[in-house]
Amino acid sequence: xxxxxxxxxxxxRWPTGFPSSALEDYADARLDxxxxxxxxxxxxxxxLVNGSAMEHDGIRTGDIVVVDRSIEAxxxxxxxxxxxxxxxxxxxxxxxxxxxxxxxxxxDAPVVLTEDLSVTVWGVVTWVIRPLLAPFPHALWEAPPPxx
Amino acid sequence: MSDEKVFALIDANTFYVSCHTLFEPRLEGQxxxxxxxxxxxxxxxxxxxxxxxxxxxxAAYHLRGWRAQGRLTVFSSTWALYADLxxxxxxxxxxxxxxxxxxxxESFADLSMYPVAERVKVAQAMCEAVARWTGIAVAVGxxxxxxxxxxxxxxxxxxxxRVYDLATDPYERERLYAxxxxxxxxxxxxxxxxKLYQAGVYSVRQLIHLPDAQVRQMLGVRGLRxxxxxxxxxxxxxxQGPASPKSISRARVFGRPAHEGELKEAVAVFVTRAxxxxxxxxxxASAISVSLSTNTFRKREPQHxxxxxxxxxxxxxxxxxxxxxxxxxxxxxxxxxxxxxxxxVLLLGLVPEEPVQGSLFLSQEEQARERRxxxxxxxxxARYGRDTIFLGTVGxxxxxxxxxxxxxxPRWTTRWREIPVVQA
Numbered sequence: 001x002x003x004x005x006x007x008x009x010x011x012x013r014w015p016t017g018f019p020s021s022a023l024e025d026y027a028d029a030r031l032d033x034x035x036x037x038x039x040x041x042x043x044x045x046x047x048l049v050n051g052s053a054m055e056h057d058g059i060r061t062g063d064i065v066v067v068d069r070s071i072e073a074x075x076x077x078x079x080x081x082x083x084x085x086x087x088x089x090x091x092x093x094x095x096x097x098x099x100x101x102x103x104x105x106x107x108d109a110p111v112v113l114t115e116d117l118s119v120t121v122w123g124v125v126t127w128v129i130r131p132l133l134a135p136f137p138h139a140l141w142e143a144p145p146p147x148x
Numbered sequence: 149m150s151d152e153k154v155f156a157l158i159d160a161n162t163f164y165v166s167c168h169t170l171f172e173p174r175l176e177g178q179x180x181x182x183x184x185x186x187x188x189x190x191x192x193x194x195x196x197x198x199x200x201x202x203x204x205x206x207a208a209y210h211l212r213g214w215r216a217q218g219r220l221t222v223f224s225s226t227w228a229l230y231a232d233l234x235x236x237x238x239x240x241x242x243x244x245x246x247x248x249x250x251x252x253x254e255s256f257a258d259l260s261m262y263p264v265a266e267r268v269k270v271a272q273a274m275c276e277a278v279a280r281w282t283g284i285a286v287a288v289g290x291x292x293x294x295x296x297x298x299x300x301x302x303x304x305x306x307x308x309x310r311v312y313d314l315a316t317d318p319y320e321r322e323r324l325y326a327x328x329x330x331x332x333x334x335x336x337x338x339x340x341x342x343k344l345y346q347a348g349v350y351s352v353r354q355l356i357h358l359p360d361a362q363v364r365q366m367l368g369v370r371g372l373r374x375x376x377x378x379x380x381x382x383x384x385x386x387x388q389g390p391a392s393p394k395s396i397s398r399a400r401v402f403g404r405p406a407h408e409g410e411l412k413e414a415v416a417v418f419v420t421r422a423x424x425x426x427x428x429x430x431x432x433a434s435a436i437s438v439s440l441s442t443n444t445f446r447k448r449e450p451q452h453x454x455x456x457x458x459x460x461x462x463x464x465x466x467x468x469x470x471x472x473x474x475x476x477x478x479x480x481x482x483x484x485x486x487x488x489x490x491x492x493v494l495l496l497g498l499v500p501e502e503p504v505q506g507s508l509f510l511s512q513e514e515q516a517r518e519r520r521x522x523x524x525x526x527x528x529x530a531r532y533g534r535d536t537i538f539l540g541t542v543g544x545x546x547x548x549x550x551x552x553x554x555x556x557x558p559r560w561t562t563r564w565r566e567i568p569v570v571q572a
Contacts, residue, residue: 042239043281045561051572059572070281080570085174087570103572122173122283 037127043070045123047080047087054078054089056104059128065089066127073121075099080122083111087122153382154264154315155297156257156271157289158241158278161305163253164192167233168223170283171560171568179220183208185434185463185499187224187554227497228559231435231457236282238439242453244274248386249437249455251395252496254301256294258386264316271311290315294384295377298334299352318380325353325378335374335390340367352378387492396422396433397494405487411440411478418493419474423467426495432463434497436470438477443489452488454481459562463499470495 038044049063057078059065065080073079079092081101090101093110100110101119113119160166164182169175179197181190190206197220202211214220234252241247245257262270271288278286289301290313297314303324304312314321329350331341343366349355355363356379364372373383374390387399398418406414415438426433441453456477464470474493482488558566 040281042236046564046567047570048567049572050569054572061572064567065570069283070277082173082176085176087171087173087568089570089572120173 037066037129039126040068040070043123044068044126047089049089053103053105053108054091057091059089059104059125060130062131064129065125066129067123068126069123071124071126073124078125080125082120082122089125092121152260153292154259154262154267155291155294155382155386156245156259156267156274157250157291157294157297157301158237158255158257158274158286159289159301159305160237160253161285161287162192162194163234163284164223164225164230165194166284167226167229168557169194170233171558175221179214180223181211181220182223182225183555185225185497191225222555223557224555225434225497226557226559227434227459228562229557231437231459231496232561233282233284235437235455235457237278237284237286238455240278240281241274242441242455243277244270246386246441246490247439247453248397248399248492249439249494250397251392251494252435254392256297256386256389259290267315268311268313271313275310287311292380293377293382294386294389295334295374296321296380299328299332299378302332303328321380322353322356325356326351328352330355333374333378335370336367340371343367387490394498395494395496396425396498397492398422399439399490399492401490402488405443405489406491408482408484411482411488411491412475414491415474415478415493416471418491419471420467422493422495423465423470426465426498427501430501431498432465432501433460433470433495434463434499435459435495436473436477437492437494437496438474438481439490439492439494440478440481440488441490442486446487450486452483452486454483456481457496463497463501465501 034041045067047065047067049059049065050061052061054060059078065078067080071077073092075093075095077092079090079101081088081090081092083090083101088101090103090111092099093102094100099113101113102108102110111119165180168180168182169178175194177196178194179200179202180194181197181202182192183189184191187208189208190202190204190211193202193204200214200219202214202220208222211220211222215222230252234249238247238249238255241255241257245259245261248256248258250256257274259267259270267290271290275286275288278284287301287304287309288311289297289299289304290311291297291300292315300312300314303314304310314324329341330336330344330352331338333352333355336344344350344355347366349358355375358375360372360375363375367375370390377383387397387401391397398421400414400418402410419436435457437455437457439453439455442449442451458473458477460469460473558568560566560568
């Protein structure tokens with residue numbers, strides 16, 4: 001079995017190895033999603049997913065991904081990369097000179113990373129946020145500014 | 149040895165342009181120009197645009213030819229984006245040292261606590277961390293005084309390196325001074341430089357060897373301070389020094405830990421002071437930053453440093469609007485249970501005050517009200533002394549005004565509706 005895949009009845013204890021202190025700061029206050037989702041505020045960005053290439057990895061159109069630039073991309077990470085001047089979401093596989101970007105579709109050819117500067121790792125995807133009730137665009141998009 | 153000072157100036161390379169290319173990588177290496185508030189003139193150019201002949205200060209309509217040919221991408225100033233990324237850069241830098249933000253894209257750091265041998269390594273680590281965490285490329289100048297650090301930073305950009313150390317070798321420094329003209333020095337403006345040229349003083353080396361009396365006579369006390377700083381005598385602490393032409397700052401270190409009430413009071417005073425200066429110079433600010441930190445030398449106490457930058461809907465010099473923004477900023481960063489030691493307020497993105505500008509964003513009525521309040525305060529203060537009246541917590545409703553800007557970039561990091569789309 002692939003490492004890190006939860007088996008029924010044994011939930012992973014803490015998926016991304018959070019430092020406990022980040023959560024303890026809020027121990028006596030109401031739970032705060034920021035404390036859970038954001039480990040490095042200065043390096044965290046959000047992006048909206050468009051396209052079906054990562055669907056088998058559970059990432060779909062309309063999802064919001066949390067991207068942490070401070071984390072070093074390792075094989076297996078889902079990352080944001082710049083590919084031909086565009087921001088794309090892919091899985092990074094392989095090691096050393098053999099690194100490649102793959103989609104979750106078996107039909108897509110992997111993009112092998114070379115010294116070519118047109119491909120760079122932009123950041124590592126740490127969480128996926130999916131609205132279940134509101135269809136895309138999410139209700140959030142239409143929310144009035146708080147002062148009105 | 150222990151009281152030897154070392155400062156660094158960390159400066160982002162073409163900061164505004166980098167903020168745009170970070171989220172639109174297709175623009176990487178392309179010709180990009182950023183316009184001032186209201187699309188007046190060029191305030192930032194990418195290296196490629198510079199090669200084509202695009203210059204800062206150029207009027208927007210001069211860019212039409214390039215734009216028609218599709219060779220130049222133009223953005224209106226997107227302060228929300230610059231403010232957020234600038235704040236991220238400062239947050240990363242604060243992990244390394246005490247930081248004093250000097251303008252939107254420049255910060256001073258006090259590296260005195262690092263051993264001599266490690267300074268350059270620390271500076272390099274700062275560059276790497278900022279680039280990785282925020283996507284913004286920065287260069288660092290190091291010196292025994294803030295003035296020398298600033299000069300080192302000017303040189304680092306010319307040398308296209310990331311770190312330049314003028315702190316370690318005074319002889320090397322003096323040799324370099326012979327090749328640097330006085331107008332490159334922080335705090336020596338065009339007019340002061342002219343005076344020196346007339347006296348036959350061209351290089352920094354000539355300047356530091358002038359007798360104090362002559363420097364003082366020609367350049368005044370300020371010029372003398374700058375000269376001493378160039379000689380390597382630190383006179384400016386982290387929060388002091390010549391003002392940036394791009395920003396106005398007020399900062400102080402508290403003698404004892406300040407509680408929240410005192411911080412609020414201090415912010416109000418700083419903003420009032422800074423606004424007086426902005427108004428005197430007929431300028432308006434595009435953004436305001438409030439920063440605070442605990443005493444980092446008291447390692448045992450809980451530490452917290454934070455900064456908050458707020459973009460203003462339109463450039464303003466209204467003490468009332470700026471005070472409100474500063475209070476909001478303070479409220480966002482202050483945490484209970486910390487003994488705050490240092491507080492700073494910074495007005496950024498200074499642009500000439502335009503009387504017409506207000507009318508675009510505020511209704512006639514609001515504008516008149518704003519003016520009446522400000523004039524009344526100024527009159528009373530002029531008559532009874534500066535601090536007779538300053539603004540308390542006056543409520544105000546944010547207005548639905550927006551700037552005239554035809555080439556707006558999405559505010560990638562501050563609006564959910566405008567976050568970048570990533571292709572899957």
